[in-house]
Amino acid sequence: MNVLVIDTSNFPLAIAVMNEDEVIAEMMINIKKNHSIQAMPLIETMLKAANLAPKEMDRIVVSMGPGSYTGVRIGVTMAKTLAWTLNIPVVGVSSLAAITGAGRHFNGLVCPVFDARRGQVYTGLYQFENHGLVAVEEDTNILMDSWIEKLAERTEKILFTGKDIAVFWEAIQNKLGDRAVRSALTENVPRASEIGLAGMAMEPGEVHGLVPNYIRLAEAEAKWIERQQQGKVND
Amino acid sequence: MTQDTLILGIETSCDETAAAIIRNGTEIVSNVVSSQIESHKRFGGVVPEIASRHHVEEVTLVIQEALDQAKIDIEDVDAIAVTEGPGLVGALLIGVNAAKAIAFAHDIPLVGVHHIAGHIYANRLIQEMSFPLLSLVVSGGHTELVYMKEHGSFEVIGETRDDAAGEAYDKVARTLNLPYPGGPHIDRLAQKGQPKIKLPRAWLEEGSYDFSFSGLKSSVINTLHNAEQRGEIIDAEDLAASFQESVVDVLVTKTARAVKEYEVKQLLIAGGVAANKGLRQKLDEIFGEMDGIELIIPPLSLCTDNAAMIGAAGTVLYEKGKRADYGLNANPGLELR
Ligand SMILES: [Zn+2]
Numbered sequence: 001m002n003v004l005v006i007d008t009s010n011f012p013l014a015i016a017v018m019n020e021d022e023v024i025a026e027m028m029i030n031i032k033k034n035h036s037i038q039a040m041p042l043i044e045t046m047l048k049a050a051n052l053a054p055k056e057m058d059r060i061v062v063s064m065g066p067g068s069y070t071g072v073r074i075g076v077t078m079a080k081t082l083a084w085t086l087n088i089p090v091v092g093v094s095s096l097a098a099i100t101g102a103g104r105h106f107n108g109l110v111c112p113v114f115d116a117r118r119g120q121v122y123t124g125l126y127q128f129e130n131h132g133l134v135a136v137e138e139d140t141n142i143l144m145d146s147w148i149e150k151l152a153e154r155t156e157k158i159l160f161t162g163k164d165i166a167v168f169w170e171a172i173q174n175k176l177g178d179r180a181v182r183s184a185l186t187e188n189v190p191r192a193s194e195i196g197l198a199g200m201a202m203e204p205g206e207v208h209g210l211v212p213n214y215i216r217l218a219e220a221e222a223k224w225i226e227r228q229q230q231g232k233v234n235d
Numbered sequence: 236m237t238q239d240t241l242i243l244g245i246e247t248s249c250d251e252t253a254a255a256i257i258r259n260g261t262e263i264v265s266n267v268v269s270s271q272i273e274s275h276k277r278f279g280g281v282v283p284e285i286a287s288r289h290h291v292e293e294v295t296l297v298i299q300e301a302l303d304q305a306k307i308d309i310e311d312v313d314a315i316a317v318t319e320g321p322g323l324v325g326a327l328l329i330g331v332n333a334a335k336a337i338a339f340a341h342d343i344p345l346v347g348v349h350h351i352a353g354h355i356y357a358n359r360l361i362q363e364m365s366f367p368l369l370s371l372v373v374s375g376g377h378t379e380l381v382y383m384k385e386h387g388s389f390e391v392i393g394e395t396r397d398d399a400a401g402e403a404y405d406k407v408a409r410t411l412n413l414p415y416p417g418g419p420h421i422d423r424l425a426q427k428g429q430p431k432i433k434l435p436r437a438w439l440e441e442g443s444y445d446f447s448f449s450g451l452k453s454s455v456i457n458t459l460h461n462a463e464q465r466g467e468i469i470d471a472e473d474l475a476a477s478f479q480e481s482v483v484d485v486l487v488t489k490t491a492r493a494v495k496e497y498e499v500k501q502l503l504i505a506g507g508v509a510a511n512k513g514l515r516q517k518l519d520e521i522f523g524e525m526d527g528i529e530l531i532i533p534p535l536s537l538c539t540d541n542a543a544m545i546g547a548a549g550t551v552l553y554e555k556g557k558r559a560d561y562g563l564n565a566n567p568g569l570e571l572r
Contacts, residue, residue: 036563036565040562074328080295082336208295208299214288218288
């Protein structure tokens with residue numbers, strides 16, 4: 001199974017070409033540049049390097065969020081359109097999975113974190129079982145302080161991953177002490193092949209139905225719902 | 236006999252997800268538009284984030300439908316034409332990236348199209364163009380006079396300095412508590428009212444083909460406010476008629492002057508406001524009988540955003556050898572040239 005993996009969900013761009021037996025080509029660029037300008041040319045370059053034509057692909061795997069709304073949409077749009085037009089399956093995987101690899105041999109849980117500003121994060125809680133990634137807590141959008149409180153109730157060791165951990169590390173250590181471990185510089189950047197590995201194990205859904213997992217409502221929608229509820233209370 | 240050119244057009248610049256197949260730049264083989272207007276109504280206007288979310292849900296379905304209705308395979312398409320700007324950046328990105336994905340998967344040429352060039356080329360689906368020509372583009376986002384000396388050549392000789400005509404309509408409609416989108420409601424009221432209320436017309440400097448509607452909009456709002464404070468009631472139909480007359484007067488007068496100065500053979504009307512009855516009546520009255528000039532107003536379905544127009548404009552650019560590479564990006568501020 002030849003798989004093309006696309007991750008444009010956050011600041012870095014990560015692409016991989018792989019199959020069940022090996023990672024054929026993988027690239028990550030951690031420079032702020034528009035994904036719309038950079039992603040498709042990089043996909044072209046990497047398939048060429050891998051000696052594969054688009055029509056030789058058997059599956060597309062894409063990180064479907066959480067992350068930057070625009071970034072996730074670029075990846076999901078490319079992935080679902082490629083899959084649809086090549087008539088192959090597409091699988092959406094949590095973008096947090098791209099930074100969980102450091103936890104594969106860790107005796108405990110993995111907590112990947114993306115900063116979502118104003119003290120909030122996109123995060124989840126994962127565990128590896130026979131090298132396979134399993135979600136312990138579903139991806140969520142939460143205040144980091146509340147998340148740490150929640151994690152403090154558990155007993156396992158937790159490996160925190162992602163570059164944004166730097167922002168919260170003190171708070172994490174204060175609450176969790178020795179139970180908290182932090183990934184290294186090289187483990188903080190997304191690995192498209194991790195997304196790919198997870199995506200190869202998953203059952204593809206209907207191509208047209210693939211949409212990003214934003215986790216959050218659009219701001220206008222959230223405010224509209226709020227107004228509706230206030231209206232009801234006032235009535 | 237030369238072979239047909241089939242172009243897949245894709246348009247996602249605002250709140251319509253659209254795809255179409257165009258033959259030889261003049262014939263619609265299929266034309267699919269999925270409108271989001273119902274989901275934006277409750278917000279009183281298009282919410283960019285929500286528009287982008289809808290586009291991702293719809294884009295492949297709409298393209299599939301366009302191919303199915305045309306009874307062709309993607310491999311039959313000679314090129315893909317996609318709106319690269321102007322518009323909402325997040326919305327444009329969906330069409331651009333879908334287009335690039337298809338182009339890459341099948342090694343099909345890719346052409347980026349200016350949205351306004353598309354609106355103008357909607358006319359070619361009705362009537363072959365003859366040059367030189369002038370196009371009056373009026374929509375929610377644009378008010379422009381565009382001169383074309385030949386295919387694919389666009390010279391903007393006048394444009395709005397503040398609000399687009401359609402924008403002024405929507406804002407005035409909001410002041411009158413009419414639902415979104417307000418244009419058709421104002422038009423409907425205006426048909427019943429009398430233009431009795433004196434409202435300004437922004438002619439700008441002598442000889443200028445530019446437009447300005449923000450002063451007019453403020454004047455309407457002030458008129459309503461002042462009346463309210465005096466306890467008077469302004470007839471909404473008369474106010475709508477007066478507002479519409481002011482807009483149409485400026486649009487048509489400036490257009491008529493440009494038609495003479497540039498000695499054009501055709502006058503093409505483009506954009507959503509071309510559906511406006513008041514504007515259509517006045518245009519017909521002035522240009523319908525005018526010697527040496529042909530007035531073309533496309534049907535409503537081709538005035539509002541669609542991908543057939545992008546396919547039509549894209550055909551000309553494709554034939555002229557214009558190509559985009561896989562680095563093609565959304566360009567919300569793209570200039571027409
Ligand atoms: Zn338009």
